[in-house]
Amino acid sequence: MVPKHDTRQEILTKAFFMYEDLGNRKISLSEIAAKVGISKTAIFRHFKNKDALIQVMTEMVFTGLSSVLNSKEFFFTRTESKEYSFEEFSDLIDTVLSFFIENPGYLGFTLNSGILTQKTDEPIFVILKKHGVMFSEEYITSSNLRRFFRAYFCTESIIFFLIRRKCLLKTNPSAIHSDEEFKKTIINVLWTGISTTANKLSSERKAELDKLCEITVPEDGDDARFFMAFTEVFNEYGIEGITIERISEKLNLAKSSLYSYFINKEEFITKMLSSELRIIMDMLSKRLKMATSIEETAYILLVSEKNYLEQRPFVLTIHNWALQQEFNLDRMTDKEKTGTEDKLAVVKDKGFEIKNGLSVKTILGWVSSIIGTLKFYFKVPVETIDYVDELFDLICFGLSKSMSSK
Numbered sequence: 088m089v090p091k092h093d094t095r096q097e098i099l100t101k102a103f104f105m106y107e108d109l110g111n112r113k114i115s116l117s118e119i120a121a122k123v124g125i126s127k128t129a130i131f132r133h134f135k136n137k138d139a140l141i142q143v144m145t146e147m148v149f150t151g152l153s154s155v156l157n158s159k160e161f162f163f164t165r166t167e168s169k170e171y172s173f174e175e176f177s178d179l180i181d182t183v184l185s186f187f188i189e190n191p192g193y194l195g196f197t198l199n200s201g202i203l204t205q206k207t208d209e210p211i212f213v214i215l216k217k218h219g220v221m222f223s224e225e226y227i228t229s230s231n232l233r234r235f236f237r238a239y240f241c242t243e244s245i246i247f248f249l250i251r252r253k254c255l256l257k258t259n260p261s262a263i264h265s266d267e268e269f270k271k272t273i274i275n276v277l278w279t280g281i282s283t284t285a286n287k288l289s290s291e292r293k294a295e296l297d298k299l300c301e302i303t304v305p306e307d308g309d310d311a312r313f314f315m316a317f318t319e320v321f322n323e324y325g326i327e328g329i330t331i332e333r334i335s336e337k338l339n340l341a342k343s344s345l346y347s348y349f350i351n352k353e354e355f356i357t358k359m360l361s362s363e364l365r366i367i368m369d370m371l372s373k374r375l376k377m378a379t380s381i382e383e384t385a386y387i388l389l390v391s392e393k394n395y396l397e398q399r400p401f402v403l404t405i406h407n408w409a410l411q412q413e414f415n416l417d418r419m420t421d422k423e424k425t426g427t428e429d430k431l432a433v434v435k436d437k438g439f440e441i442k443n444g445l446s447v448k449t450i451l452g453w454v455s456s457i458i459g460t461l462k463f464y465f466k467v468p469v470e471t472i473d474y475v476d477e478l479f480d481l482i483c484f485g486l487s488k489s490m491s492s493k
Contacts, residue, residue, distance in 0.1 A: 095133040097123050102144060103192025106199045107253075116140070148193045149218035155186045156220050176486060177274050180241065184270045187249055194249055233477065239461065240481045241277055247456040248273050251449065276443045280485035281450065282382050283440045287480070296383065299374055300390040302398065311399075312338060313348075313359055331355065367395060371451075381439040384447070385482050388454040389475050396459060454482065 101122040105114050116137050120127045134140040159179050171179075187194045252269060255262050264272065288296075316337035320329050334355070335345040349355040371391055378384040441450070457478055480488065 094123070094125065094129070098130060098133055098140070099144060099147065100192070102140060103190075103196050107192045107195030144196055146218075148197055149215070149220075151186065151190065151193070152215075153219035155182055156215075158182070171486070173278060173487065176278055180245070180274045180277060181270050183245055184249070184273060185266075187245075188266050188270075194246070195253075198246075198250075236474065236477045236481070237486060240457065240478065241486070243457050243460050244277055244453065245273065247453055248276075251452065272443060276445065276485070278485045278487050279442060280481070280483045280488070281385065281442050281445055282483040283442050284380075284382075285484070285488075286382075287484075288382055288386060292383070293386065293476075296377075296386055297390060299377055300387060300394055302370060302391065302394050313355070314363075317356075317359065367392075370395065378439075381441050381450075382483050384439065385450065385454065386475075386479055388451060389458060389479055389482075392455055392458040393475060450482075457482075 098119060102114070102119050105119060105122065116130050117127045119140075120130050123130075130140075134143065159182055248269075252263065263269075313334070316334045317329070319337050320333045324333065331345055331349070331351065332342055335342045338345065345355075349358060371388065374387050374391055375384060378387055441447075445453075461474070461478075
């Protein structure tokens with residue numbers, strides 16, 4: 088007997104892959120129906136509207152993720168602090184990476200559909216707890232911030248490296264390693280860091296670099312106004328609700344006036360990001376010239392990005408939107424790409440040895456994602472801990488040294 092075709096499951100599968108492939112663009116039921124090869128009205132036999140479809144997709148992601156996270160003793164589910172062996176840690180991270188690799192549409196949907204940004208007043212772990220992930224009370228109350236940072240560091244790093252791998256798959260597939268090699272690399276990066284030495288920066292050198300990383304906020308202009316308008320629309324309507332019309336309303340401009348600056352929403356966002364990236368790269372390149380090691384490079388990146396985002400908080404929304412939407416150099420003009428690559432060459436030309444084979448460009452993106460996402464999604468009292476030092480140790484020396492020294 089020929090198996091009965093499961094149209095409902097195919098609708099869900101196609102929808103997941105559309106969010107994965109198309110990113111933030113608003114996806115319609117008509118487009119999903121076309122991918123499945125059915126009429127739009129046929130979808131309504133399975134889902135009464137798009138919200139119902141999104142709800143089922145959300146439950147699928149979180150039910151699967153909750154099952155994975157609750158099956159192991161992760162940082163945030165253990166009721167007591169306990170050091171992990173490398174074998175335990177490797178098994179934990181392998182489990183999470185395998186979940187997203189085996190369900191390739193899940194991460195893209197989670198990031199691009201806006202389900203994590205619909206309520207920006209709630210930390211991510213509160214949203215996850217509502218969907219069944221078992222967090223210890225110590226973690227929820229952030230009473231052990233070092234334990235929290237270890238879990239956060241792993242979570243955001245996994246998301247960043249999965250997104251970066253997907254970008255490479257589109258732009259340079261020959262550079263992609265096998266699933267097993269990829270998982271092994273990420274596990275080793277998180278466990279041992281990027282430093283090839285065991286030497287930490289002295290307090291005196293950190294003080295010198297802190298002074299070096301002080302910044303002057305750029306004068307507000309059109310870019311700042313556009314950023315703030317984008318942020319207001321994002322917070323009010325979510326990713327899918329961002330339109331040129333709504334941005335122009337926030338700016339108190341006629342839509343036609345805004346179109347004199349940008350052709351469409353995609354160009355608006357790309358130009359805003361490119362402009363911001365130029366400012367950040369100018370700021371970083373001047374400071375990175377003073378780095379004498381990969382450890383100093385990482386510290387300069389962390390402190391500079393922290394200072395920049397603290398003084399330009401309205402940039403955080405589009406900063407994290409960019410990280411979610413896989414914004415990279417390929418969406419910039421050739422002139423912009425060249426300028427950015429030239430600035431990265433400041434560090435590349437120094438030939439610092441980096442453990443686990445990460446490039447300077449990857450480290451820059453990694454640090455940006457860690458700092459930006461921490462300040463955007465996780466509402467914890469970070470002022471009660473020196474989180475730059477905490478993240479610096481994790482990036483340079485990994486979880487192994489962090490757990491053995493504290």
